[in-house]
Amino acid sequence: MGYLNIDGKIFYNMVVNASNRLEEQKDFVNSLNVFPVPDGDTGTNMSMTLRNAVLEVASLDEKSIEIIGRQMAKGALMGARGNSGVILSQIFRGIAKGIEGKKNVDSLEFANGLAEGARFAYKAVMRPTEGTILTIIRAASESAVKSDKKDIAELMEGVCDYSKSVLDKTPDMLPVLKKAKVVDAGGMGLLVILQGMYEALKNHMENVRLKEASGAKMQSAAKNLGEQNIKYGYCTEFLIHSQTSDIEDFRKKLQNIGDSMVVVKDEDIIKVHIHTNDPGWVLSQAVKLGEMSKIKIDNMREQHRHILNIDDFKEDSSVEENHGEKELAQETEPKKYAFISVSIGDGINSIFKDLGVDYVIEGGQTMNPSTEDILNCINKLNSENVFVLPNNKNVIMAANQAAELSDKTVKVIPTKTIPQGITAITAFNSDYELDENVSAMEEAIATVTTGVVTYAVRDTELDEKDIKQGDILGLIEGKIEKVGRDKFQVCSDIIDEMTGENSELISIYYGEGCSENEVNEFVKKLEVKYEDMDIQCYSGKQPLYYFIVSVE
Template sequence: MGYLNIDGQIFYNMVVNASNKLEEQKNFVNSLNVFPVPDGDTGTNMSMTLRNAVLEIADAGEKSIDAIGKQLAKGALMGARGNSGVILSQIFRGIANGIEGKKQVDSSELGSALEEGARFAYKAVMRPTEGTILTIIKAAGESAVKSDKKDITELLEEVCDYSKTVLDKTPDMLPVLKKAKVVDAGGMGLLIILQGMYEALKDHMEKLHLKEADNAKIQPAAKNLGEQNIKYGYCTEFLIHSQVPDIENFRKELKKIGDSMVVVKDEDIIKVHIHTNDPGWVLSKAVKLGELSKIKIDNMREQHRHILNIDDFKEDSSEEKAHESGENQTERKKYAFISVSIGEGINGIFKDLGVDYVIEGGQTMNPSTEDILNCIEKINAENIFVLPNNKNVIMAANQAAELSDKLVKVISTKTIPQGITAITAFNSDMDLDENISAMEKAITTVATGQVTYAVRDTEVDGKDIRQGDILGLIEGSIKQVGKDKFQVCGDIIDEMTGGNSELISIYYGDGCNEEEVNDFIKKLEKKYEDMDIQCYNGKQPLYYFIVSVE
């Protein structure tokens, strides 16, 4: 027995099975990542987006397909993770638009809804690229509209077959796929969803249950350091109004008496941030360069004891309450920041620079639209900046900004170093447009490199890569392949530095030995004696080193 019409309950079963099928195969979709690096997360993003959508309709009961479609689209919108997840959410938004006002749909109406899903998906992308998930949803919609099948099971079988044929051609549409010898990961994820919907009808599946998935974590103000681990007790930051052209000697002097140091010059203002045990000494050196303003000194040991005392007193307070700093403020701030980050050390750097909320994620776990929106809603500020720090988070951040009724500006930072540079370029004395301009200009001066490892054998740009090889990436492109992470890191730094380079920042991850890192830094200091070299324990997973050159 086929299906000439499907109602809300049948549609529910279709998307639940699609979600379960994608959850089972998400690692396979992840493995289709063009580059053989360990952060391929398309399958994870799409699976978690769809799962969040299905959770929205879990208790729907006997409802019309219109009602189910609207709730599904809302859940996908809020749960969207990564670019593929945001596009998927727009596909479901389009489908919901196509079935609006209907209790059930026939094959022709479902075909039109799939075509509407494609239209919404293309609208969501500024520069649509063929050979991606967009091509597959377009193929699904076109084949559904052209089909003369009345049985919806037969219709979806035809849609799946044609979509797979088009998916197999994506390497011919995108040279990067052909070189990597893979089909598009997002397209494969969508095909699995379509196949799951088809199989639910073919096998008359009912009363299905969702598979579990992890959630991104939001990190409140740095509370994870024991007081005994706070080597330098005073967080010191200020501005120097100075015409001094060279600040390298000042940087070198500060480096001797603190850590977490950021010294950035922008025209006639020098922004300084440092953790030290002698803030008076720092200020006495700084005042020789010019007039000081915006001086702020915090006793981090005292703050830590205060946090512990609060937690001891409020034994019944939940983790969620610990995050609620924004809306509970008695005074509305002019500016606030939300930053996506990864690694305890890097999280701490963002908090030290004044970020109000850090959302842990970026690689392998992109935060959802709802994760970002929740942080936006908790902040009591006139202007809120969001730093995605990953190209795969920008769309979700923009979507969250559009959903909020607050004034939210997404600074399109694609890397952790860009995010750090953006916030150091911020000046609370400037107006919104001036700050946006300053931050967007600042991130263009940052070159970013990464050192990681290959997860599979492949060939990229003529480079023969074997599983386990050390890879050196510059702006996302594989530039170096080797066996030693320090050698590869040194090689990409060589390639990144030029005549105008002044600062090298290195964030080392979980897979690095501190003594070996210190030896490596000493070698770099000898090699680049005219440049300032800063090193931080980022504690990030997957990447041995994240490097920036400015």
């Protein structure tokens, strides 16, 4: 028997299955990153965004597709991470608009929902680029609208087939994809979602359960729970700096004393998250493995009581740490101006704090904060005007979305790099009016040239450069300019290209993979070479990048 109509329950199962499929394939989607640098996070961002949409309705007993669609759209909107996640949230927002007023929908009404999803997605992007996720959602909607299938399962089969055929053509639409010999990552992520939805219909899947996310931040549907249903009261998170390679014994010790457990090892750091009633015991077991840091324990019952007292769109529904956020001192009088900065690396975080940033959200490459993360920070600030420094091109859309949802005056300064963010806040003048400061900061970031030194995560050929896994890469304004084997030499090479006769200042932020003594020797050589320029060097302690460099 086919599906001539689908209600909220069926749609929910479709999206849960899609979320599970994307979670399984997110690493593959990440691997389609055009550049072979360790920052491919499209699959992760889309998976976490979709997961948040599902969690928003996980405990609703509702058959109306209108209500399920609307709540899913809200969950996706608040959980949106990265550009791909924001676009995905807009697709769900459009679908919700298209099925508005319906308890269930037939094939034509569902097709119209997809069409609205495509319209909202295109509207969200200032300069839409074909060959991306936008092209795939448009293809999906066009296929659905043109279909004569009454059975929605058959309609979705055609949608998936046509979307895949268009995805296969994306390398012909974007030369950079053709050079890298990959299809678009966002488009692939959306295809996985569409296929997951179709699979649920094809196999008549009922009561689909959301699988646990691997290494992802566990979101809470706290507002849908009664306090008495919170079995484990303390959200406990921390890092263990350890050389141990086997964490299975540790994981087994924890599995019976809590839930929502995530124990993930990343090189010499073990990331731990668990809901438990005995955080002290958890910490006593963890310290046996190594030195601990970033310990955070939240009372979820207390937070739940707080959640119930704030209005719908301003809910602090996450009971998790907001990417290493620092606690704010409560001030009796509102400040005229306040700053939020997205940053990663203890050294760089400290620089922003020293420059007067009120709230530092830890995030950036591979760890994009969500719309809700940023919105929560905005709402906690006691300030008339809030500036947000995204410091990453993949965070700007989420920041803009958070600004639109806030009832405060929020200005997102479109900083795409850490050095741009630092320059922006140094251009700030507390005596200026709001618009004067916006102009001053935007003018200042235009004077900054940024370069980074990282490593290749895979073999590829790009811009006539033969790149092997493990090669050191030097990028200037996001483009690979130098390939080598020595990080100091590559850094020196990109500085050569970045400097000119009008350059006055070189700023260097060295990361976790650099020796302080070697860096000091390197800087001494630069001071001789660029004797007429000021050279500043800081321990950024950032992951992934050996060096972040700026020239002004």
